[in-house]
Amino acid sequence: MTDTSAIAAELRRLLPHAHAPYSGVRVAAAVEGADGRLHYGVNVENAAYPQGLCAEASAISAAVTQGTSRLARVYVASSLPGLVWPCGGCRQKIFEFASEGCEVVALSPDGEVGRQTIEQLLPLGFRLDPAQVRRA
Template sequence: MTDTPEIAAELRRRLAHAHAPYSGVQVAAAVESEDGRVTYGVNVENAAYPLGQCAEASAIGAAVTEGPTRLTRVYVASSLPGLVWPCGGCRQKIFELAAEGCEVVSLGADGEVGRQTIEQLLPLGFRLEPRAGRRV
C-alpha cells in the first residue's frame, strides 16, 4: 500500500499542471496497480467541453500504457474545498480495471481523507467476465 501523505503531497504538486481554463477546477489523480506501480494524471479541459479528460482517465490511460493493469487503489485531489469523487464515467473506467475491493481515496486540501470501494461508488457497474467474455 502506498503511503497516503506521500501521494497527497505529490497530487497537490501536480494540481498546478492541470489545464482547467474553463471551470477553474484543478484535479489530480493517481492510480496504483497490483504490481505497486503508481501513475498520475490531471484534468485537461477543452473548449468543446465533452472532449476534455478527467484526471482519473488521464491516470488510468498512463497506467494502461505501461502494460497490463489491475487497479488496487485510486487517489483523487482537487483545488476545491472538501472531498471530491470520480464522475460516473470515471467510476465505470475504474470499475472495469479494478481488483475486487479497489479503494478510491479522496484527499481534501485540509487533510481530510475519504475512502470508498469502487463497488460502493458504482454498485451496479458492469464489466466483461474475464473467462467467458460476457457482460456481468
C-alpha cells in the same frame, strides 16, 4: 499500502499542471496498480466540452500505457475545498480495471481523507467478458 501523505503531497504538486481554463477546477489523480506502481494524471479540459479528460481517466491511461491492467487503489485531489469523488464516467472506467475491493481515496486540501471501495461508489458497475466481445 502506499504512503497516502506522500501521494497527497505529489497530487498537490501536480494540481497546477491541470488544464482547467473553463471550470477553474483542477484535479489530480493517482492510480496504484496491483503491482504497486503509481501512475499520475491531471484533468485536461477542452473548448469542445465532451472532449476533455478527467484526471482519473488520464491516470488510468498512463497506467495502461505502462502495462498495468489491474488497479488496487485510486487517489483523487482537487482545488476545491472538501473531498471530491470521481464522476460517474470515471467510476465506470475505474471499475473496468479495478481489482475486487479497489479502494478510492479522496484527499482534501486540508488533509481530510475519505475512503470507499469502487463497489460502494458504483454498486451496479459492469464488466464485459473479453471472450464474449465480438471482433470485427
